[in-house]
Amino acid sequence: MNTYPIKSKGIFFLVILKCNCSSSQISHQMSNILILYSIKVFQFSLFSTPPLILKVLCGKIIKTSFFVASPLCCPSRASILTGKYPHNHHVINNTLEGNCSSEAWQKTQEPETFPAILQKYGYYQTFFAGKYLNEYGNKQAGGVEHVPPGWDYWFALERNSKYYNYTLSVNGKAQRHGQNYSEDYLTDVLANVSIDFLQYKSNYRPFFMMVSTPAPHSPWTAAPQYEGQFTKVKAPRDPNFNVHGKDKHWLVRQAKTPMANSSVEYLDNAYRRRWRTLLSVDDLVEKVVKKLEVRGELENTYIIFTSDNGYHTGQFSMPLDKRQLYEFDIRVPLLVRGPDIKPNQTSSLLVANIDLGPTIVDMAGWDVNKTKMDGMSFLPIMVRNSTWRSDFLVEYEGEGHNVSDPACPILGPGVSECFPDCVCEDSYNNTYACVRTVSPAANLQYCEFDDNEVFVEVYNLTADPFQLTNIAKTIDQEVLEKMNHRLMMLQSCSGQSCRTPGTKV
Structure with missing residues (x-):
């Protein structure tokens, strides 16, 4: 495990950056790779999108129909890492018993994740910071001492999303944080370690970087300076908001319609608080982008923004959660900016989160067919016309x-x-x-x-x-x-x- 100077104590960044490596081991041009990954984002309107995300992606962007293979955190994240459907990676829920970061997962699936492939075959220096899997750090599965294969620099959150009073695994050693905003607010901590990585990484090897903040996951704790934002915003009143799911599965039919006023007030407040947490993610984006710009790397960088699952806020009278089969829980944003991508594209092709791993492997120059992944690389459809699937599976x-x-x-x-x-x-x-x-x-x-x-x-x-x-x-x-x-x-x-x-x- 590598170390480097650190100045500071559920968005993933994939920064993909073209560079020339002078090492004799690398005979072709290689790409560095970065993802902006936010947790539980479905609604993606202009008023609610952090402005820096729009600014970074504006003008050079592909938008497509992007879906998750399962509308729950750990199975979805496992699909991203492995490029597999849940029936092949065997993570079925957010518990250790459901294979979320279990010993079985560590033994059978982690060695086949795309970061492991990048490090083993692609000469990559790899960096992770943020939320990994919901049960990561569980003492019954190796605790924070366990560092998954494929990562040189590891700053992973123990267990599920928090903003204060959490523990990080820093290259396998526990680092505990309190509730002092200037030192401990998790989104800011992740921003600072990301900047440190960009500052101290080797300039002679390509890198892969993944940063995953908890925002906008509960407990929806905003930074102090953003607590007063979005005071008049409400959850979107789509045609399926607060209506009865009369012809749906019994679990949806049992929801009381119309919702109680207290439920509507609760979900509106939760919606505002979620977007307040994303303003700090916006700050993280700004810091990382400025660092890339100062280093002269921004214009040769691909940036991907997406999420692990959607989230409903009142649709079919269900107050707040995910887990359902409907568009609001399985459909998430996918925005991609990059030097080889024709700007202002919008695609209706069905791309799923099982395709992120194959795409990253493809960007690194490795043959996806040599992996066990279920997904496909969507790099060809971003840079040229190419054939694509007409369907996919949700489980x-x-x-x-x-x-x-x-x-x-x-x-x-x-x-x-x-x-x-x-x-x-x-x-x-x-x-x-x-x-x-x-x-x-x-x-x-x-x-x-x-x-x-x-x-x-x-x-x-x-x-x-x-x-x-x-x-x-x-x-x-x-x-x-x-x-x-x-x-x-x-x-x-x-x-x-x-x-x-x-x-x-």
Whole structure:
């Protein structure tokens, strides 16, 4: 493990930067690689987007339809790192028992992550700072002493998101922080160690850099100077806001409609607090960008902005959470800026978070086909016309409690994530798999639940972008059969077989 001077005690940056290496081991031009990765971002309107993110990306940008393979933190992050669907990396939830940073994950999956590939085959110096996986640092799985393979410089948050009173693993040694803003506010700490890395890294080897802040995850603790921002902002009132999901799975149908005024006030306040935390992420972006600019590296740098999953705030009368199959939980931003990318592109191609790893490996000059990844590199579609998939898979395994939730005893055991007014966001039988497809003929989502009903939801996203009407009972039976067949194929795919063209509907 390497060390370098440090001046200071759930956004990932992938900075990809073209450079020439003088080492005799490298005979071709290589790229350094950076991602801007924020936690739980779905709504991405101009008023709520931190201005520096827009400024950095403005003018040289590709926007595409970007989705997550699972709408939950740890399975989604595992898909990013491995380039695999959940049924192949086996992380099913945010617990150690669900394989989140477990010993089994460390043994079987971490050696195959794209950072490990970059370091092993690409001559890269690698840097990580921020939230890794929800159970990272658990003493039952090696504690903070465990540093995953592939990382030279490691500054990882122990367990889940915090802003104060947390512990970092600094190259395998615990570094504890308190609640002094100037020394301990996590987003600022991550900004400072990132700047230090850029200052002290080797100039003779390419680098890969990943920075993941907790914002805008709960507890939504803003920096003191931003606590008064967004006072009049409310959560978006989309057509599916505070309406009953009458034709949906029972878990969504049980939500009380209209929501209680207290629930609406709570989610509006949470929405404001989330965006306040992102203002410090904006400061982080500014510092990193200025550092790259001073070093003369900015114009040769690719910057990718995305998120690990979406987040609902009142849609179908569900107050706050993720975990659901709908667009607001599975669709996230993807913005890419870079020297080889034609500016101001907008693509409707279906890109998923399983494609980030293959894309980064491709950018580093390594053959994706030599990996076990399920995803595809989207680098070709950013720089030239190229063929692409027409569908992808979403998987989620529901969680519940074996006893009744005190907030909602009427629903009995088997539910979880319940609000005081008896709206539960998850259950054991909230287990589903979906195939999402885009073609000239149809823009569809087909989902099957693993429950006693074998409940099916189908949406035509072209005619019904807010998924108000489940058309499972009215759509052509032949289309249903094709979608069902494709779903079964994707649920059993691995590697190359996951990249085959989708079915025509």
